[in-house]
Amino acid sequence: MASVRVDIWSDVICPWCYIGKRRFDTAVTNLRARGITDAIDVTFRSYQLDPTAPMDTTSPVIEAYAKKFGGPESAERIINHVTSVAAADGIEFRMDIAQRANTMHAHRALHYTLTHYGADVQGSLKQELLQAYFTDGQNVADLSVIAERASQVGIDDGALRTWLGSDDGFDAVSDDIRAASARDITAVPSFVINDQFLIPGAQDVQVFENILERVLTRSQ
Numbered sequence: 001m002a003s004v005r006v007d008i009w010s011d012v013i014c015p016w017c018y019i020g021k022r023r024f025d026t027a028v029t030n031l032r033a034r035g036i037t038d039a040i041d042v043t044f045r046s047y048q049l050d051p052t053a054p055m056d057t058t059s060p061v062i063e064a065y066a067k068k069f070g071g072p073e074s075a076e077r078i079i080n081h082v083t084s085v086a087a088a089d090g091i092e093f094r095m096d097i098a099q100r101a102n103t104m105h106a107h108r109a110l111h112y113t114l115t116h117y118g119a120d121v122q123g124s125l126k127q128e129l130l131q132a133y134f135t136d137g138q139n140v141a142d143l144s145v146i147a148e149r150a151s152q153v154g155i156d157d158g159a160l161r162t163w164l165g166s167d168d169g170f171d172a173v174s175d176d177i178r179a180a181s182a183r184d185i186t187a188v189p190s191f192v193i194n195d196q197f198l199i200p201g202a203q204d205v206q207v208f209e210n211i212l213e214r215v216l217t218r219s220q
Helices: 015-033 061-069 072-088 104-117 119-134 143-151 157-164 170-182 205-219
Strands: 004-010 040-046 190-193 197-200
Touching: 004 015, 004 205, 015 040, 015 072, 015 119, 015 205, 040 104, 040 119, 040 170, 061 072, 104 119, 104 143, 104 157, 104 170, 119 143, 143 157, 190 205, 197 205
Parallel strands: 004 040
Antiparallel strands: 004 190, 190 197
């Protein structure tokens, strides 16, 4: 059966990106369990929800949401909603301790991982960074946090720290963001299949399954 390439534009501080990843992963697992395919190649692409966020400081998520969505009450309502949705998908959100941070270094680390370790390890690091932010209240802009999370998935954290201390990776992140704009992607997560079909948002598991199965069938 032909392979399918999926490029996922997302950010590690985006709640729907975490939910969307979990649902997409579940869809792929379900397809493989049904013997349909194991030929789905996934790459995570960079997108920054808040590129102006400071690189060296963080702020409580509740404050960032209040500023963006019109006050503390609106922020609390939105946080409660996404926390409830995430729980239904088996994800624990601790938005009360989450720290809003600039995600440039996190995206650079994901590019490094893709280049040096491949797409599967990149996906594992993506999961680690999402958990660091949404569940563990860690600063995903901190190079020590990124390196420690990388070590959990078999990445040489010392080599990664050295690389992050250089000027490498910034252009790759910018290229991804420009590529999103060229595809009219203005919100994340966005799933692009075979550079032809765009699936916006954290769709239900069944929606992902149906689309992937249809594309795979047509590719035979």
